[in-house]
Amino acid sequence: MSGFPLPIPVIETERLVLRAPRASDIPAHVALMGSDRSKFIGGPQDEATAWRGFAGSLGHWVLNGYGMWMIADKADDTPLGRVGFINPFGWDEPELGWHLYAAAEGKGIAHEAAVAARTYGAEQLGLDGVISYIDPANVRSLALADRLGARFEREGEVMGHPCHVYRHPMIGEAA
Amino acid sequence: MAHTDIPVLETRRLVLRGPAAEDYPNFKATFTSYRARFMGGPLNPYESWMLYAAEIGHWQIRGYGMWMIHDKGTDETYGMAGGWKPAMWPEAEIAWVIWPDKGGKGYALEATDAVRRYLYREKGWTTAVSYIDPKNLDSIRLAERLGAVKDHDAASIDGHDAVYRHPSPAQLDGSQLAHGIEMEIGHYADPMFKPEGWAVD
Numbered sequence: 001m002s003g004f005p006l007p008i009p010v011i012e013t014e015r016l017v018l019r020a021p022r023a024s025d026i027p028a029h030v031a032l033m034g035s036d037r038s039k040f041i042g043g044p045q046d047e048a049t050a051w052r053g054f055a056g057s058l059g060h061w062v063l064n065g066y067g068m069w070m071i072a073d074k075a076d077d078t079p080l081g082r083v084g085f086i087n088p089f090g091w092d093e094p095e096l097g098w099h100l101y102a103a104a105e106g107k108g109i110a111h112e113a114a115v116a117a118r119t120y121g122a123e124q125l126g127l128d129g130v131i132s133y134i135d136p137a138n139v140r141s142l143a144l145a146d147r148l149g150a151r152f153e154r155e156g157e158v159m160g161h162p163c164h165v166y167r168h169p170m171i172g173e174a175a
Numbered sequence: 176m177a178h179t180d181i182p183v184l185e186t187r188r189l190v191l192r193g194p195a196a197e198d199y200p201n202f203k204a205t206f207t208s209y210r211a212r213f214m215g216g217p218l219n220p221y222e223s224w225m226l227y228a229a230e231i232g233h234w235q236i237r238g239y240g241m242w243m244i245h246d247k248g249t250d251e252t253y254g255m256a257g258g259w260k261p262a263m264w265p266e267a268e269i270a271w272v273i274w275p276d277k278g279g280k281g282y283a284l285e286a287t288d289a290v291r292r293y294l295y296r297e298k299g300w301t302t303a304v305s306y307i308d309p310k311n312l313d314s315i316r317l318a319e320r321l322g323a324v325k326d327h328d329a330a331s332i333d334g335h336d337a338v339y340r341h342p343s344p345a346q347l348d349g350s351q352l353a354h355g356i357e358m359e360i361g362h363y364a365d366p367m368f369k370p371e372g373w374a375v376d
Contacts, residue, residue, distance in 0.1 A: 004234045006177075006235060020235075022235070023235075026236070048263040050262075051262030052226070054232070055228070055232030055235075055261070056225045056226075057228070058228070058232030058236070059228030059229060060228050061176050062194075062195070062231045063196045063228055088221060088228070089223070090220065090221045
């Protein structure tokens with residue numbers, strides 16, 4: 001990487017490394033955001049918009065002191081998706097968000113990553129009992145929120161889209 | 176959290192530093208205003224926040240980016256200048272923006288001259304363009320004061336912008352143009368200097 005890396009913490013789990021997003025991850029991100037898989041996370045987006053979103057997720061760490069990690073395969077560093085805390089202008093409070101690239105789905109990766117990020121947030125970032133915004137039609141994310149022990153709290157809205165607000169348990173209560 | 180190693184550039188009146196969280200309110204005020212009409216705006220508050228975040232992230236992705244322009248004495252911010260190449264840009268651009276109430280003092284000229292020399296000397300750029308809305312006369316005049324000329328053959332971003340080609344490092348080095356830029360900056364820095372005509376960036 002040619003740039004000026006931010007001191008984004010690295011978290012290791014059994015199969016994964018949560019690390020700073022880097023330039024080599026951009027094609028995977030652009031592909032996701034250009035596909036129908038991104039319909040619940042602000043997409044589909046053209047390449048220019050997706051690139052700026054990726055760059056913005058790095059700046060998010062500077063502006064808020066937390067942000068999204070790249071989920072990478074521990075064995076070969078392949079980018080598998082993203083997980084972390086999202087709180088740009090217009091969010092009610094910091095959100096735990098996640099999304100996977102198509103090839104990574106169905107292996108429990110999002111669960112493993114979300115547990116690690118949530119635990120780190122509660123223990124290190126002062127982000128405990130956070131929310132997740134989930135489109136009620138996004139059945140896969142609803143199922144994951146349920147596995148994570150998050151509970152429906154209220155109807156909400158983000159970026160003008162109605163969605164459901166799920167509340168995660170505090171760290172001591174986590175399932 | 177902040178970039179700790181973005182180079183700090185000092186000029187006669189200015190200090191250029193990486194964009195920081197505390198500088199965001201001034202950026203937002205400009206980019207949500209009519210001032211941003213030639214820069215894709217006015218933006219809504221979400222778009223403005225995301226653009227600023229992207230300008231920060233650009234440093235990590237590209238290894239260069241937009242600096243925040245500060246007054247050397249008071250630390251007040253005046254705008255931004257630097258290298259900019261998001262996706263779909265045909266070439267790396269030298270870009271600038273001055274807050275609406277800070278124009279007319281030559282800050283953009285002084286800052287952009289410094290970042291251009293940095294990008295040429297330290298980053299090895301051999302050429303540079305600026306993509307400018309044809310109606311943005313203040314920016315076109317600044318491009319011309321920097322020696323840039325309209326490049327009719329170069330690809331634009333989307334057909335709605337004019338491409339101004341900066342003089343190459345070799346064309347600039349030790350030239351009458353470089354000397355003239357230095358002299359103009361000196362005039363602005365001189366408290367006795369009273370510019371004639373209308374305000375320019």
